[in-house]
Amino acid sequence: MSKHIRVENGQVVECVDVIPDGSTGDWREAIEIPPSLIKGRQIAGAHSFDLTKNPAEIIWSVIDITVEDRKSDLLNELNMISYKLVHDELIKEFNGQNSNFLLVQSAINLYRQKREEILSLQTHEEIDTFAASNQ
Numbered sequence: 001m002s003k004h005i006r007v008e009n010g011q012v013v014e015c016v017d018v019i020p021d022g023s024t025g026d027w028r029e030a031i032e033i034p035p036s037l038i039k040g041r042q043i044a045g046a047h048s049f050d051l052t053k054n055p056a057e058i059i060w061s062v063i064d065i066t067v068e069d070r071k072s073d074l075l076n077e078l079n080m081i082s083y084k085l086v087h088d089e090l091i092k093e094f095n096g097q098n099s100n101f102l103l104v105q106s107a108i109n110l111y112r113q114k115r116e117e118i119l120s121l122q123t124h125e126e127i128d129t130f131a132a133s134n135q
Helices: 067-094 101-120 124-133
Strands: 003-008 011-016 026-033 042-050 056-064
Touching: 003 056, 067 101, 067 124
Parallel strands: 026 056
Antiparallel strands: 003 011, 003 026, 042 056
16 A cells, blocks of 8 residues: 655655645655565564655665574563463462462473573574474
């Protein structure tokens, strides 16, 4: 779907899907040029405009996700899953129900093992393999 940009003094000052009724100014048609991204390894960043083309182009930059960022995401996910399991068992105990402390101990041991595995990952390929085997 095309967009419309309003240009003043060679700069884009507004970008909309539909030009507002009664709006004046230097409106131009623009198209987005989406980046080719490697799933899980890159995200779209800031955009810029190429006003020399007709229609003008909205060009998105690419930001590489580091191995350390991906490891951090895996650790955060592991923390949330482990926290929920332990929390749910403690709530049972506080409510006078039987909690399963063997389950809690098992979760702690699994957490420690997975945490060490995540910390040892060095490449995107290792992270991809780890993630695929732990879904």
